[in-house]
Amino acid sequence: MRTSCITTTGVPCCAVSESGGDGLPGIRISPLPSVEAVAEVAAQALLEACREEPRRPLGLATGRTMVPVYRALVGQVSRLSVREREEIRLRWWSFNLDEYVGLGPAEQGSFAAEMHRNLSEPLGIDADRVLLPDGLAKDPEEEARRYSEALHRAGGIGLQILGLGLNGHVGFNEPPCEEHSPTRCVELCATTRQANASAFNHDLSRVPTRAITLGLSDILAAQRILLVVTGSAKAPILKRLLETSPSSDLPASWLHHHPSVQLLADPSALEA
Ligand code: GLP
Numbered sequence: 093m094r095t096s097c098i099t100t101t102g103v104p105c106c107a108v109s110e111s112g113g114d115g116l117p118g119i120r121i122s123p124l125p126s127v128e129a130v131a132e133v134a135a136q137a138l139l140e141a142c143r144e145e146p147r148r149p150l151g152l153a154t155g156r157t158m159v160p161v162y163r164a165l166v167g168q169v170s171r172l173s174v175r176e177r178e179e180i181r182l183r184w185w186s187f188n189l190d191e192y193v194g195l196g197p198a199e200q201g202s203f204a205a206e207m208h209r210n211l212s213e214p215l216g217i218d219a220d221r222v223l224l225p226d227g228l229a230k231d232p233e234e235e236a237r238r239y240s241e242a243l244h245r246a247g248g249i250g251l252q253i254l255g256l257g258l259n260g261h262v263g264f265n266e267p268p269c270e271e272h273s274p275t276r277c278v279e280l281c282a283t284t285r286q287a288n289a290s291a292f293n294h295d296l297s298r299v300p301t302r303a304i305t306l307g308l309s310d311i312l313a314a315q316r317i318l319l320v321v322t323g324s325a326k327a328p329i330l331k332r333l334l335e336t337s338p339s340s341d342l343p344a345s346w347l348h349h350h351p352s353v354q355l356l357a358d359p360s361a362l363e364a
Contacts, residue, residue, distance in 0.1 A: 117348055117349050117350065117351055118348060118353075119319065119333075119334065119347060119348060119353045119354075119355050120353065120354045120355065121334070121354075121355045121357065121362075122354055122355060122356050122357070123357055123359065123362055124356055124357065124358060125358070125359065126358055126359075127160055127322045127323070127358050128160065128164070129358070130160075130161075130320060130322055130356045130357065130358050131160035131161045131163065131164040132164045132168075133356055134161045134164070134253060134318060134320050134356055135161055135162075135164035135165035135167075135168050136168065137251060137253075137318055138150060138161075138165055138251065138253065139165065139168055139169070139180065141250055141251035141316075142180055142183055142184060143179070143180075143183065144250060146247075147183065147185065147250075148246070148247050148248065148249065148250030148315065149185045149186055149187050149223075149243070149246050149247075149248075149249055149250065150184075150185065150186040150187075150249070150250060150251055150252075150253070151186070151187055151188075151189065151249035151250075151251065151252030151253060151254075151306075151311070151314055152186045152187070152188045152189065152207070152211075152222075152253060153188070153189050153253050153254055153255045153263075153320075154188065154189070154190075154203040154206045154207065154255075155255045155288075156290075157255040157256075157320050157321070157322055157323075158210070158253070158255060158320070159210060160322075161253070161320065162210040162211050162214075163210070165211070165215075166210075166211075166214045166215060169215055180215070181215060181216055181217055184215070184217045184221045184222070185221055185246070186221065186222050186223065187223045187224075187239075187242075187243050187246070187249065187306075188203060188207060188222070188223065188224040188225075189254070189262075189263035189264070189305060189306050189311070190203060190224075190225065190263045190264045190303050190304060190305040190306065191203045191204060191224045191225040191226070191227040191303060191304055192227050192299075192300035192302070192303050193227055193232045193277060193300055193301075193302040193303055193304060194227060194228070194300050194302070195227040195228070195300060196226075196227055196228040197219070200291070200292070201291040201292045201298065201299070202227060203224055203227075204224050204227070206291070207222050207224065208222075223239075223242070225239045225304035225305075226239075227300075227303075227304065229304075232277040232302065232304055233276065233277050235277075235304055236274075236275045236276045236277050236304045236305075237275070239275060239304065239306075240274065240275035240306070240307075240310055243275075243306070243310060248310070248313045248314065248315075249310070249311075249313065249314035249315070250314070250315050250316070251314070251315065251316050251317075251318060252311060252314035252316070252317045252318070253317075253318045253320060254311070254317060254318065254319045254320065254344075254347075255319075255320055255321070256319060256320075256321045256326055256329060256330065256333070256344055257284060257287070257329075257344075258283060258284075258287050258325065258326070258329055259281060259283055259284065259329070260329050260332070260333060260341075260342040260343055260344045260345070261281075261284065261343050261344070262308070262311060262319075262343055262344045262347070263305040263306050263307075263311060264278050264280065264284070264303040264304075264305035265278070265305055265307065265308055265311075265343040266278060266279070266280065266281045266284060266343070267281075267340065267341050267342060267343055268340040268341055269308060269340055269343040269346075270308070270340050271308055271309075271312070271338065271340075271346045271349065272307075272308065272309045273307040273308045273309060274307040274309055274310075275304070275305065275306045275307045275309075275310050276304070276305070276307055277302055277303070277304050278302065278303055278304075278305055279301060279302055280299075280300070280301055280302065280303055285299040285300075285301070286299075308343065308346050312346060312347075312349065312350050314350075315352065316352040316353075316354075317347060317350055317352065317353040317354070318353075318354050318356060319344070319347065319353060319354070319355045319356070320355075320356050320357075321355065321356070321357045321361045322357065322358045322360070322361050323358070323360055323361055324360040324361070324363065326361045327360065327361055327362065327363050327364035328364050329342075330355075330357065330361050330362065330364065331364040333345055333347075334355075
């Protein structure tokens with residue numbers, strides 16, 4: 093099955109790819125039969141990237157889309173031999189996309205807590221191998237710079253996994269957002285806070301108004317990007333993303349400029 097998408101070069105990009113990029117810009121679409129299949133393929137890609145040499149950190153995301161991905165990853169790791177499991181545990185090195193300003197690992201709703209619950213704890217990975225911006229830092233702008241510098245010192249992201257916000261954000265790069273936006277502190281859109289309120293018992297007043305996010309510049313510097321989109325609620329924004337030329341109105345549209353982006357989507361996300 094081949095699905096076409098529009099590239100910014102105007103060249104139709106039609107491909108279903110199992111691995112890396114072909115050096116041409118454009119999003120390669122991999123339609124998969126179910127959310128579970130998407131999660132298994134994404135988890136497999138993370139496992140393979142974790143074993144690669146030379147080693148570069150993984151770029152990780154949070155959110156509902158990622159819950160089945162980390163569940164699948166934990167399942168895949170549990171089926172490895174003891175030696176292989178230990179290898180993954182010791183080799184793990186990741187930078188998350190974002191964190192809410194004002195929330196730390198102990199707070200319900202923080203991305204640090206989510207990563208601990210869904211990944212570090214079940215896999216037995218030390219917390220200092222699963223890095224996130226410090227939401228409790230006194231100066232969030234300074235923390236964003238520190239985090240970006242730490243990522244640069246690490247050589248940048250190898251494989252970056254991304255979810256897609258309902259308004260087209262990646263990480264917390266809310267529209268409008270330029271292609272070269274730096275890692276920084278941002279104000280969250282009302283719609284994003286609403287969409288994420290479920291992690292705060294649906295109490296909107298508890299959803300932070302600001303976050304630290306990797307900028308598009310650091311995201312696009314990743315060697316490879318895996319965009320994971322599932323569910324019918326994402327279908328309209330995904331359709332727009334695949335049909336649009338890059339523009340600041342749709343932050344994820346800058347992915348069209350990257351040479352190696354693969355989209356994993358279930359049927360309902362592709363049905364619009
Ligand atoms: C969130 C996060 C993103 C996430 C996206 C989609 O707000 N900042 O990293 O990928 O929006 O979230 P979800 O998977 O819950 O729809």
